[in-house]
Structures are given as structure tokens and as C-alpha cells.
Amino acid sequence: MYMKNFIWALVVVVILGGGYLLLQNKAAPATQTDTTTPTSDTTNTNGSLGANVGVEVGINTPTVVTYSTAGFSPSEVTVKKGGTVTWTNTSGGDMWVASGPHPAHTGYSGTALAAHCPDTTGTALDQCANGSTYTFTFDKVGIWPYHNHSASTKFGKVIVVEQ
Ligand SMILES: [Cu+2]
Structure with missing residues (x-):
């Protein structure tokens, strides 16, 4: 036995x-x-x-992207619609996550930085200021390039797929 x-x-x-x-x-x-x-x-x-x-x-897990002096890592992440991405700044410099294209940031929301900041509704994919961490919930399916507005040569991409 x-x-x-x-x-x-x-x-x-x-x-x-x-x-x-x-x-x-x-x-x-x-x-x-x-x-x-x-x-x-x-x-x-x-x-x-x-x-x-x-x-x-699966791709429902909370997704974390780290921003270092080398840039965003991983530079491309996939989440399901309704999924959340958190960016954490370990670079020692400024991080301002924002939808492309720089400098207008119209890609995700259709509105420019001057119109949607501060993003009190959390719908613009724009941190709207420098900060050590930024969390955004993606409710739109698509491919969403973003960048560090304070160092715009650093960029990444979030791919949002149907649930
Ligand atoms: Cu920008």
C-alpha cells in the first residue's frame, strides 16, 4: 500500500x-x-x-515593465483587454511613460498632451509627469507604442488582445 x-x-x-x-x-x-x-x-x-x-x-498576469538606463524591459508586452501594465523606474533618471507619437501623445486616446493631462480618468496612456511608477489599464485592443517623454529615444510597445 x-x-x-x-x-x-x-x-x-x-x-x-x-x-x-x-x-x-x-x-x-x-x-x-x-x-x-x-x-x-x-x-x-x-x-x-x-x-x-x-x-x-497566461497573459492575464499583472505585467511589469522595468525602466533602466538601457530602456524599457521587456520592450514589448502582451496583455488582454482590461489588463494592467505597471512601469517601474530603476534608471535613476526621469520616467514619464506616454503614448506615441512624441510629443503629442495622441496615439492611444486621440487627444494631445495639453488636452488630456493630468489624466485623471486614467484613459490617455500618459503619465503626464515624471514619476517612479506608473500603472495603466488597457481597455482598447491594438498595438500601442509608448515612450519615455523625458527621454524620447527610449520606447516600447504594449499589445492588447481580445479577452
Ligand atoms: Cu512624448
Whole structure:
């Protein structure tokens, strides 16, 4: 009986480990083009665990972009509609995240910097000032280039896909 339990435990570990590795392999291209929900874990005998694992490596997870002296990293992220991206400034310099194109920032909202700042409704993809951190929720599907308004050679891209 003990041996049987041990073997079952081993099987569970192998299944979970294998699923983890599969999802790891899928995670890398997910930021580029893979907008589908991972399905490899749906055959997991533990249905609820499998579903949770899928969410964790999916594009619903909170997305963090770090701004350093080298620029934004990762420079391109994919989120689902309604998803949130947080930028964190570790550069020691100024960070002002803003929708392209510089200097008008009309790309995401259709309004210029002078019209939408301060962005009190959180709808313009414009930090509207320098700051150490900025969080924005994307409600529009599309490809949204952005830049650091205080160092406009530094830029990145957020891709928003349907839920
Ligand atoms: Cu700008």
C-alpha cells in the first residue's frame, strides 16, 4: 500500500513537472504572437489545478515593465483587454511613460498632451509627469507604442488582445 501511494505521488510530481515545463516553453513566444489560452494542462487529472496553472502563465498576469538606463524591459508586452501594465523606474533618471507619437501623445486616446493631462480618468496612456511608477489599464485592443517623454529615444510597445 505504501509503495502504491509512493508511485502515485511520483506520477503526480511528473505530471505537474511536465506541465510546468510545457508551459515554460509556451511562455516565451506568448509575448509575441501566442494569444491562445494554453490548453496542454486541460488533460491534467486535477482539473482545477490545471486551470490555475494555465492562468498563471497566461497573459492575464499583472505585467511589469522595468525602466533602466538601457530602456524599457521587456520592450514589448502582451496583455488582454482590461489588463494592467505597471512601469517601474530603476534608471535613476526621469520616467514619464506616454503614448506615441512624441510629443503629442495622441496615439492611444486621440487627444494631445495639453488636452488630456493630468489624466485623471486614467484613459490617455500618459503619465503626464515624471514619476517612479506608473500603472495603466488597457481597455482598447491594438498595438500601442509608448515612450519615455523625458527621454524620447527610449520606447516600447504594449499589445492588447481580445479577452
Ligand atoms: Cu512624448
